[in-house]
Amino acid sequence: MNGFAPSPQNSPPLLVVDDLQVSFDTADGAVPAVQGVSFSIQRGRTLALVGESGSGKSVTAYSILRLVQPPGRVTGGRIWLHSRREGDIDIAQLDEKSGLLFKVRGGLVSMIFQEPMTALSPVHRVGDQVAESILVHQDVSAEAARRLTIEMLKKVGIANAARCFEQYPHELSGGMRQRVVIAMALVCRPELLIADEPTSALDVTIQAQILGLIKSLQRELGCSVLLITHDFGVVAQMADDVVVMRRGRIVEHGPVREVLKSPRHAYTRALLDALPSRRAAARRDRSPGQAVVGK
Amino acid sequence: MPDHSDRLVPFPSPAPPPAAIANPVLAVRGLRKYFPAGRRAATGEVVKAVDGVSFDLAPGESFGLVGESGSGKTTVVRSILRAHAPTAGEMLFRLPGGRVVDLARLSDRELKPVRQHLQMVFQDPFSSLNPRMTVRDIVGEPLVIHGLARGAELDDRVADVLRRVGLEPGHRMRYPHAFSGGQRQRIGIARAIIMRPSLVVCDEATSALDVSVQAQVLDLLQELQREFQLTYLFVAHNLDVVRNFCDRVAVMRAGRIVEVAPTARIFTRPEHPYTRLLLASVPSPNPDVAMNFNVGEELAKLDSAPA
Numbered sequence: 001m002n003g004f005a006p007s008p009q010n011s012p013p014l015l016v017v018d019d020l021q022v023s024f025d026t027a028d029g030a031v032p033a034v035q036g037v038s039f040s041i042q043r044g045r046t047l048a049l050v051g052e053s054g055s056g057k058s059v060t061a062y063s064i065l066r067l068v069q070p071p072g073r074v075t076g077g078r079i080w081l082h083s084r085r086e087g088d089i090d091i092a093q094l095d096e097k098s099g100l101l102f103k104v105r106g107g108l109v110s111m112i113f114q115e116p117m118t119a120l121s122p123v124h125r126v127g128d129q130v131a132e133s134i135l136v137h138q139d140v141s142a143e144a145a146r147r148l149t150i151e152m153l154k155k156v157g158i159a160n161a162a163r164c165f166e167q168y169p170h171e172l173s174g175g176m177r178q179r180v181v182i183a184m185a186l187v188c189r190p191e192l193l194i195a196d197e198p199t200s201a202l203d204v205t206i207q208a209q210i211l212g213l214i215k216s217l218q219r220e221l222g223c224s225v226l227l228i229t230h231d232f233g234v235v236a237q238m239a240d241d242v243v244v245m246r247r248g249r250i251v252e253h254g255p256v257r258e259v260l261k262s263p264r265h266a267y268t269r270a271l272l273d274a275l276p277s278r279r280a281a282a283r284r285d286r287s288p289g290q291a292v293v294g295k
Numbered sequence: 296m297p298d299h300s301d302r303l304v305p306f307p308s309p310a311p312p313p314a315a316i317a318n319p320v321l322a323v324r325g326l327r328k329y330f331p332a333g334r335r336a337a338t339g340e341v342v343k344a345v346d347g348v349s350f351d352l353a354p355g356e357s358f359g360l361v362g363e364s365g366s367g368k369t370t371v372v373r374s375i376l377r378a379h380a381p382t383a384g385e386m387l388f389r390l391p392g393g394r395v396v397d398l399a400r401l402s403d404r405e406l407k408p409v410r411q412h413l414q415m416v417f418q419d420p421f422s423s424l425n426p427r428m429t430v431r432d433i434v435g436e437p438l439v440i441h442g443l444a445r446g447a448e449l450d451d452r453v454a455d456v457l458r459r460v461g462l463e464p465g466h467r468m469r470y471p472h473a474f475s476g477g478q479r480q481r482i483g484i485a486r487a488i489i490m491r492p493s494l495v496v497c498d499e500a501t502s503a504l505d506v507s508v509q510a511q512v513l514d515l516l517q518e519l520q521r522e523f524q525l526t527y528l529f530v531a532h533n534l535d536v537v538r539n540f541c542d543r544v545a546v547m548r549a550g551r552i553v554e555v556a557p558t559a560r561i562f563t564r565p566e567h568p569y570t571r572l573l574l575a576s577v578p579s580p581n582p583d584v585a586m587n588f589n590v591g592e593e594l595a596k597l598d599s600a601p602a
Contacts, residue, residue, distance in 0.1 A: 052505040157591075174364075203363035203532065205590045208576035212588025230506065233535075233578030237586050257582050274510040275580055276539040 012082045013040035014224045015064070015192055020077035020092075022059050022068055022248075033059045033072065035248040041192070041241075046218070046225040048239035048256070050232065052271070056248040057228050061194050064226070065105055066091060083108050083191055107137045110185040112214075114197040116177035120169040127153070127165025130184045137188045152183045155220075157213060175206035182213065189221055196228045211238060232275060236260055244268045318389065319351035320494050320526045321375070326384035326399075328370050344370040346550035348384075352494065357520065357527040359541030359558065361534060361573075366547040368530050372496055374399075375528070376415060377406055388413065391493055411441050414487035418499035420479035424471040430457070431467040434485045441490070452489060459522075460485045460515060477508035481515065488519055496528045501536060513540055534577050538562050546570045568597055 022034040034056045041047045049057040062068050064079055079091040086103060094101040110133075113119040121129060130152060131145040140148070146165070153161035156179040169177055178198065185193060195214065199207035215238065218225055227238055235242050235256060242259050244252040244267065252265040263269045272278055326348045329341040345367040352358050362368045374381045377398055386398040388409065396409060414437075417423035424433055435453045438444040444452055454464035460481040471479055480500065487495050497516070501509040513536065519525060531537050537544055538558055545555040546567065554567040565571045572594060575587035587593075 052507065204534065204576045205363060205573060205594060208578070208586060208588055209591040211578065211586075215588065231578065232580040233586075236580045236582040237578040260580060260582060271506060272580070274507040276510070276513070276533075276535045277580065279510060280539040 011043065014043045014082055015226070016040040016078070016080040016082070017060070017064070018078040018080065020060060020063060020079065021075045022056070022063055022072060023075050025071040025073070030075075033248050034063070036077075037245070037248070037250055038077075039243050039250065039253060041224045041226060043191075043224055044218070044222050045241065046227055046239045048227045048229060048235040048242045049245060050229055050235055050242060050271075051245035052230060054247070055245040057245050058196060060245070061111075061196055061226060061228050064091060064192075064194060065109055065111060066094065066096070066101060081108060081192070085191070103137070106133050106185075106190075107188050108190055109192045109194065110188065110190040111194040111196065112178075112181050112185050112198045114200050116174060116181045116201070117169065119181050120177060122169055124168075125165065126167050126169060126172070126180050130180065130187055133184055134187055148187060149183075152187045153180070155217065156180070156183045156186075157209075158183075174202055175210065178202060178206075178210050179213065182210070182217070186217055186221060186223075190223055192224050192226065193218070194226045194228070197230070198227075199234065200229070200231070214238070232260065232272060244271070316351040316353045318354065319387075320354050320389050321352040321528075322385070322387040323351075323371075323375070324349050324385040324387070326371065326374060326386065327382045328367075328374055328379070329382045343550050345374065345381075348547070348550070348552055350545055350552065350555060352526050352528060353542075354493075354526055355520070355524050356542045357529050357540055359537040359544040360528065360530045360547060361532065361537050361544060362547030363532065363573075365549075367550040368547050369498065370550075371547070372415075372498055372528070372530055376413065376496065377401070389493070408441070411437065411443075411490045412493045414490055414492040414495050416480075416483050416487050416495060416497045416500045418502055420476050420483060420503060421471075423483055424479055426471055429468050429470055430462075430474075430482055433471070433482060434467070434489055437486060437490050453485075456485045456489045459488075459519070475508075476504055477512060480504060480508075480512050484512075484515065484519070488523060488525070491523060492525070494526050494528065496530070498530045499532070500529075502531065502533065509536070516540070534562075534574065546573065569594075572597065 018038050020034050020037045023030040023032045037060055039047065049060060051057045059068060059072065063074050068074060074092055077092060081089045081091055081104065083089060086100065086108060089100060089104065091104060127146065127149050130149045134140060134145040134148055150161045150165055153164050158164045158176065158179055172180065198214065199210050202210060211234065214225065229235060239256050241254065242256050243250055244259065244265070246267050252259055252263060252268045259268060260272065263272060273282065326345055328345040329343050332340040332342045348371055360368045360371065373379055375386055375398060381399050384399060387395050388398050389395050390409065390412060401409060431453050434456060435449050438449055438452060453467055457464045457467060462478060462481050471482065474482065501512050504512060520527060529537065529541055541558050543555065544558050544561045545552045546569065548569050554561065554565065554570045561570060562574065565574055572590050576590045578586045
């Protein structure tokens with residue numbers, strides 16, 4: 001595995017989303033969910049998409065894998081993946097049955113879902129589920145797939161990987177399941193990893209471990225990460241750049257440090273000010289010496 | 296055997312002595328709740344979900360109970376509300392007249408009148424409201440159950456409390472589906488405070504809400520606390536919310552309280568190593584404050600260290 005070096009500014013970004021439009025058909029006409037969203041991700045970098053429920057952040061991410069289900073549909077825009085392995089691909093224009101889309105999904109671009117229990121099949125062994133993505137995307141024997149799977153399970157921090165291979169998801173804790181989901185997503189060495197609220201369902205000490213794991217594997221494998229989250233703490237600790245979405249549009253876009261420290265848009269400011277820590281700071285400024293019950 | 300090697304395993308830790316508080320609304324002493332251990336129950340094996348928990352709630356305070364899944368915080372709450380009977384311990388609850396009852400010992404019949412002073416706000420604003428009842432019926436139901444109001448008086452009191460939580464009284468004949476998540480949580484709060492309870496248990500009351508809505512609901516809870524002198528037992532896993540809502544915090548792990556202290560002290564000078572790890576795991580929205588990604592190893596060290 002070649003080590004990752006920061007990409008020079010002049011190399012093309014890995015992913016360029018240009019003027020993406022997604023709408024949902026309803027009895028009352030088409031409801032726009034994403035309206036002209038554009039952003040790009042450099043190789044090896046992490047971009048966070050933040051916003052509240054209904055902002056369009058998940059629909060944007062799902063569009064990249066062409067996973068928007070009817071009545072939703074992508075109605076416009078381009079999704080360029082400048083792949084090292086397969087060249088330049090406009091994912092938005094790919095035919096639903098094309099072999100290239102098949103390669104994109106789980107091969108060049110893979111996804112970690114929020115709820116590890118629903119992302120895993122309850123009736124298949126953990127190892128077989130991870131090995132399946134190898135067998136689908138690579139021309140290797142079942143024995144080699146098993147070896148690669150166990151190697152990957154070790155990489156995601158599962159101590160007894162050979163035993164884990166034989167287990168079913170219900171035998172694992174939430175944190176272990178999310179490790180398996182990460183193994184499944186990274187075993188084909190994707191160029192882009194989409195993580196949709198990867199730790200929202202986890203306890204805070206487990207969240208810290210999973211975030212650390214994503215970070216170190218990203219460094220090791222050199223992939224880019226698109227992180228969907230509503231948690232500005234996760235954004236601050238994980239991402240290089242951030243896109244703030246509201247009602248299907250981008251309201252602010254920039255380096256994490258800049259956006260979090262001096263947000264330009266009123267909505268970003270309002271979101272940050274709604275964080276309990278910031279509210280407390282604001283309250284303390286107004287009324288110093290708040291009474292505390294107890295000793 | 297499930298593989299829980301990245302999970303918390305119990306470690307021995309002395310329960311801290313309860314702080315001396317005059318006339319506590321609730322004094323929990325040595326609370327234990329054991330459950331039969333699934334398939335191994337036949338051998339008499341038990342899961343010690345809560346294993347000797349003691350704390351006091353001062354009148355008018357917000358007391359935070361934090362901990363990760365499996366720490367026992369929900370079992371503590373369910374014991375206090377007597378959703379199940381505790382295995383051992385006392386839960387001394389002060390009624391508005393000053394009489395103190397032990398919630399652990401009351402019969403179902405004795406519990407009913409006590410329950411009006413002990414209300415709950417639930418986590419999920421969707422499943423906690425009956426979709427087939429109007430808002431008026433949902434919010435007024437406690438008054439009807441306890442036979443405290445009917446007819447026009449019931450209507451007036453429901454309208455009053457809806458206004459108080461920031462909802463339009465004119466909307467009381469609507470059903471829950473007509474309201475947003477934040478509005479539904481206000482309905483749940485109205486249902487709890489219509490009884491003018493002395494203790495309100497908020498079990499992850501804002502966890503399901505977006506951050507801007509969460510801020511509004513927390514503000515509302517604080518206004519109501521001032522107005523009605525409510526005491527809150529605030530169960531949460533979001534330490535940031537607890538830090539800014541609660542006066543004191545108890546940190547639970549593996550069925551025990553590892554540390555109780557005023558909120559400012561817990562967050563600035565945590566004493567127990569587990570509290571320190573828990574705080575270090577929280578991703579800070581300030582990019583200059585680094586989080587600890589290696590908590591796994593440190594937790595393991597904590598568990599293997601002699602008590």
